[in-house]
Amino acid sequence: xxxxxxxxxxxxxxxxxxxxxxxxxxxxxxxxxxxxxxxxxxxxxxxxxxxxxxxxxxxxxxxxxxxxxxxxxxxxxxxxxxxxxxxxxxxxxxxxxxxxxxxxxxxxxxxxxx
Amino acid sequence: xxxxxxxxxxxxxxxxxxxxxxxxxxxxxxxxxxxxxxxxxxxxxxxxxxxxxxxxxxxxxxxxxxxxxxxxxxxxxxxxxxxxxxxxxxxxxxxxxxxxxxxxxxxxxxxxxxxxxxxxxxxxxxxxxxxxxxxxxxxxxxxxxxx
Numbered sequence: 599x600x601x602x603x604x605x606x607x608x609x610x611x612x613x614x615x616x617x618x619x620x621x622x623x624x625x626x627x628x629x630x631x632x633x634x635x636x637x638x639x640x641x642x643x644x645x646x647x648x649x650x651x652x653x654x655x656x657x658x659x660x661x662x663x664x665x666x667x668x669x670x671x672x673x674x675x676x677x678x679x680x681x682x683x684x685x686x687x688x689x690x691x692x693x694x695x696x697x698x699x700x701x702x703x704x705x706x707x708x709x710x711x712x
Numbered sequence: 713x714x715x716x717x718x719x720x721x722x723x724x725x726x727x728x729x730x731x732x733x734x735x736x737x738x739x740x741x742x743x744x745x746x747x748x749x750x751x752x753x754x755x756x757x758x759x760x761x762x763x764x765x766x767x768x769x770x771x772x773x774x775x776x777x778x779x780x781x782x783x784x785x786x787x788x789x790x791x792x793x794x795x796x797x798x799x800x801x802x803x804x805x806x807x808x809x810x811x812x813x814x815x816x817x818x819x820x821x822x823x824x825x826x827x828x829x830x831x832x833x834x835x836x837x838x839x840x841x842x843x844x845x846x847x848x849x850x851x852x853x854x855x856x857x858x859x
Contacts (some may be wrong), residue, residue, distance in 0.1 A: 623726045660816040693808050
């Protein structure tokens, strides 16, 4: 299953709904291009909804980290929403769970942005 | 496939990575591993295949990746070799170290070790060979015996 990304605005926050596999190649490239495009257009509050992401490999994890630092370096915030157990476990074992601000409710996540 | 060994010689492409990953999941299931264990095995194989194709062979069309799967009865042994410039295990940084936590790459071998029972790295002339071993618990043995 290829990766898909669509964006929507909720109370000033850009929510990116991702689905499929974030792996080396197309999946990682789509995520990278989407975040860079948003940052380029001035978005500083980005919420990545990973609820329909079925699989992430080490390249995908790297892309999430890169997205996080890219947004932060522009003075913005990037948070994660709706992790599946598989993705949650991956972030735990790589010690990234505490680096990212992870939410499991969209309304709470949106209102948590400064 | 108890006692059997299956080998593939593959081009240095992302399609080959997917082929190696899918074969690993199918063969692990056939060997009686649980769904969760099959996913861990296929993820580890994917990481090793990415390492071979990307970091080892650098997508060079003249270099091949070889992948072999063997069910020894006690464990599933997957060997992935490339023809690249080689890797010194001593040079692998710890991705959990605070200074490396926000680096974009460097987690592949760590994930292989997390998902498998044993990971061996051997330097070839030329290239690198990863041997990934997943031992079977009693549940997996019973599951395969009933097939």
